[in-house]
Amino acid sequence: MALTAVVAIPLVAALLCWLAPLRKFAWVITLISTWTVLPLAVLVSAEVLSKGRVIGLPGWIEADAFGALVLTLVSFVAALASVFAGGYMRRREHEHSRLWWFYCNYNLFAFALLSVPVLTEPNLVWVGVELITLFAVLLVGFEKTNGALEAAWKYAILTMMGAPISLLGFFALFWAYRSAGGGIPETWEGLRMLGPSMDPNLLKLSFLLVFVGFGAKSGLAPVHTWLPDAHSQAPSPVCAVLSGVKTTVPLYAILRLLSIVLASPAARVGNWMIVLGLISVGIAAFLLLQVRDYKRMFAYSTVEHMGIILTAAGFATRGSDFGAVSQMLNHAITKSLCFYVAGIILLALSTREINSVHGLFRVSPFAGSALVLCSLAIAGAPPFPIFLSEYAILSAGVRAEQHAAVAILAVLIVIAFVAILWHVNRMVFGKPTIPYSVESLPVSCRLAVILAAAPVVLLGVYIPVPVHNLLQLAAQQLGGHGP
């Protein structure tokens, strides 16, 4: 019951935003819908912890641990982003009459994001991921500047190019399912059970195609080029959702497929995943050294973390799966915080260039300290949660005897760390060059930053037992063997 409500509420909210008399209240409607969805999602996760599976519509909408985790993440980020969006959009957007379109789109976007983790049929998952892309494109191009249109165009073309490829991959998956005899309804669970008896060639082909198709949407190299552009041009709340969860959801789908492929002993794809993941991390790390725009900086950091998750999944051990899943969680909450901070910097100083920002700490202590906090967190410094999950991944890799990969990964993470902190250092300290704008930061933005910072600070030192259990259960879904 709660599960169906989670999916249905944003859809209703979008409809309400569209209705003419209610357009002025679009933001309030969005707030109400996302903040209702969040506790419902937490409820679903709690149920999953106790029962193992939650069934919304039998056969269509079900949640297991991994799905519940992603669902909760999505709802958390969406809720905070809608808080942030209130002040931000009002400040940035000059035509207030267009804002209802933004919120309508935002709700549809949330609907699509929430539906993917809980759909059981892989083909419907494809439809869901495509819908996510479509709404994201509309949101990225919202500001209608030249840069925004270019970013939206690149985004649209690069990701929609992946759509038919992944569709073919899902068809091949269905073929493999039929070659194993069928009988069980085609759901993720059913496919995992049939895994060993499916044609390994078809499985490999299917995985390759789906990986290529969805990888573009997750920002994996070499088709990550849309990410920095989209993130620098889209409104900050949208960026938060994009980076935090929208890149994670296709990766979720890829990891589901990976668990099916790993169930069939004849198909070995782990090493490929490691290599591709390392390529992503490498490209991101080196591009971080020469980035000029701080929103792009955070975008490259997203590419880096997606690569880390992919590498972790490639190690295919239980420890590394746990690392991958916790990295997903930590990245979602940290990255959304980063983009809220980037948003308030943009509001305060109206420039995106790193070189133009100096002495942020003196200009706005709130923004400065938030920036220091979030950049330390995203770069992977202790005592923040990303440090913990990266450590878990590295140690799992060592236990899995992938020494070369672990070494390269560690080096690249350090490079990225140095790059991010160097840029942030230039921004935060020193003498301010740009005069501060007279208006102070909107209340809703400050509130969103504080609310988002809380779990980041908390999870770095203490992981509550239910969260830990949820992560454990989710990791089991990924199908790794060994330590």
Next chain:
Amino acid sequence: MADPQTSIPEALNTLCAGLVLISAFAMVATRQVQGVVRFFVIQSLLLSASCFLLGYSRNSRHLWTLGAITVAAKVIAIPWILRRLLPGEFYERREISQAVNIPASLLISLFLAILAEFLVGPVAAANTDPLIRINLPIGLAGVLIGAYSLIARREAIPQLVGILAMENGAFFAGIAIANELPLIAELGVALGVMLIVVVIGLLSRNIRLKLGTTEAGTLSELKEEATSWR
């Protein structure tokens, strides 16, 4: 070679397969926007003809509906939407600006078709169903060639048609198994395709309003350049 016992509908299906491959090549080789759209329409017609033939030979109502959906969506609706949203682009009679010239493009598409056959090779070798042997490689070839035409072209409508051609290719490979897919998945896919067209059409229209052209080469503001180490 097809064995002599194949029925007429299945033989015609292989004919459609060959012509689908040719229309994919033709889409790469045309110079004008209207030509590209025309060949896309031909390809969609061939796709739906294949659906009807297979539906007839396997007595699957599912395939008949799929064919009908394809005709309605891709042959009728999409060109109409394109004409309404982007009339300026659509009726222009100049050459599409391309990154690679046409004979080289044709050779690359040929190479992609051969690559598709190789990729599907191990799968096809293990399977005796003639449909898997024909539909899957040609579908994959259609996807790859569509992706290439997307990369090589620099304007909005040819790129959009490239995506749709890839969709055609994926579908062509999928109809061999389609009579067991749930209909809702098919409807979802068809809807997705329409939405893709609408979204990209709207985007192109905005770009054209802003920049006067949808030639993507003019969109080059966002680039990463090396900064000095100060």
Next chain:
Amino acid sequence: MTETISYNVLQVLFIMGFAPLYAGVLSRLKEIVQSRRGPSIFQSYRDIWKLFHKDQILSEETTWIYRLTPYLVFVIPIFVAILIPVLTDFPLVFAFMGDMLAGGFFLGLGGFFAALAAVDTGNPYGPMGASRTRMVGFLAEPVFMIVFFTVSFVAQSTIPYIVQQKWVASPGAFFSPAHILLLIAFLMLILAEGGKIPVDNPTGHFELAMIDESKGLEFSGRDAALMKWGGQMKFLILTCIFLNVLVAPWGLAHAQPAIGLLIAVPLILFKILLFAIALVVIETSLAKLRLFRISEFLGAAFITSVAAMITSIFPGA
């Protein structure tokens, strides 16, 4: 034995005799489609007759190549005619003397000498046309090769008669994508080699734009008649290969008696007439390509033929 030799002779006479008629029918049909009356279909015969009775003028600058070429151009199609199925679908006596590759080489030989002769005279238009013809020829070579390879691979033989039997046996084989793609590729090849639109304009008189017509520019009298007749025979040969081997092997005589052969003659003529109508429709609906676009045209033909090869070799292998 004598029967089959006489069948071969009959085959050759068929080609020699009906080539001018074919050319005449083509030009008449084209004129009719353009709402004009056009010359009589027997006009080509009259032209050849007229040319045979005219004086011959040879330039002093020319060599033996110039004098030899008209005879070569005349004899080579006759030679190829012996190798391909024209009236019968069972192999005749000389059918195994050379296969399709040999036939292709001979036609190429004729074209080669024609180009050389055009250069030999020293007239500026000759070499221009010759170089263009060679360009078209060399672009068309790979197409011909790939078509030949695919066809032979599928039929497990290189003799045209046997290919024709295997290839169009069943509907499955006839409609296979390889077959249809080969048809398209070979049709494009015929248009290129025969100098028809869209590659070249056969009725044009403008020397600067001529491709295939230029080879006959310098000849006079008997030489001109031989070149003209040879060119028409070559086109009829190509049509026969296309129709009898690849497309529609119906109407060919099945069995030994001579009656069958004589009945086959009007049937084959009827088939050629249908093809002529199709050809005229293609010619009048397309425009002549610019010179540098010819490489794209033949590139498309090449792609089509390789696609045919892919679809025939890979799935069926």
